[in-house]
Amino acid sequence: MSRIILHNYFRSSTSYRVRIALALKGLDYDYVAHHLRHGENRKPEFLAINPQGLVPALVWEDGTVLAQSLAIMEFLEEIAPEPALLPADALGRARVRMICQMIGCDIHPINNLRVLNALRSRYGADDAEIGDWFRHWVNETFQPLEKILEDSSDTGRFCHGDTPGMADICLVAQVANNARYNVDMTPYPVISRIRDVCMEMAAFADAAPAQQPDAE
Ligand SMILES: N[C@@H](CCC(=O)N[C@@H](CS)C(=O)NCC(=O)O)C(=O)O
Structure with a gap:
């Protein structure tokens, strides 16, 4: 091995x-x-x-x-x-996967580098337009995600309960991306709180972009 x-x-x-x-x-x-x-x-x-x-x-x-x-x-x-990064019950697992997919399927793919590059090269988008695009698609999903997290008693210290899981992982990674495009996080107090709780843990903090060997 x-x-x-x-x-x-x-x-x-x-x-x-x-x-x-x-x-x-x-x-x-x-x-x-x-x-x-x-x-x-x-x-x-x-x-x-x-x-x-x-x-x-x-x-x-x-x-x-x-x-x-x-x-x-x-x-x-x-x-x-x-x-465990997924809850023990089927409904819980589905809820965590739902949050993962909101970020992983509905935000990330349309804000990925190759999409932003294509907006530039095919349609002549400039930096301001790229930033506007990025923030638009984040907000489209962060608004409902904030509401889902705020309204549910399943939300605890983390997205689901009081232990970190896959939903928190996707959330933290997306918030890190948002910072590069100046996404205003003030409309998202629950998302921000969960992100801050996660970042107190070494597993999240040590994996952050700035801590990696190729960081610039
Ligand atoms: N759905 C894939 C997406 C992977 C992906 O798009 N990765 C980005 C970096 S976050 C990438 O390699 N981009 C290269 C490019 O856009 O050319 C996953 O979740 O792993």
Whole structure:
């Protein structure tokens, strides 16, 4: 068995998700950086690992390559069930996955680097328009997410109850991205509170973009 390898990039929020999950599970790994802004994810060497050309890609101990951060977190949950990142009950698990998908399916894909680059190169968008686009799609989902978290008695110190899980991981990573595009967080006191509670934990803080070996 060899060590786990995580192909990632310090600024990538989907990589940040997996770094947090690995840290919470206490799993060590080798960090391999690919500079997305220099296009290293499009080089043949990386495409041989993940033909999709996206990070994160996790090489498991047996050499199997896994992409897609949500699938990787689900895998880690199955092979290392403690501490649990999903609730014990089916409804709870569905609620946590709902929050993960609000962020992972409805915000991240349309604000991803390749989409922002396409807005620039195909449609001539400038920095101001890119920022406006990014904030628009965050707010579209953060407004209902704030309400869901505020209204539910399932919300505790964290998104679901009093222990951190996958929803918190997605939330923290998205808030880190928001900061780069000056998203106003004042309309989101519950999201901000949960983010702050998470960041008190080493697993979240040590996995943050600024703490990574390729941080600039
Ligand atoms: N759905 C994928 C998305 C992965 C993804 O898009 N990663 C970004 C970084 S956060 C990336 O590699 N972007 C490269 C690009 O846009 O060219 C996941 O959750 O892992």
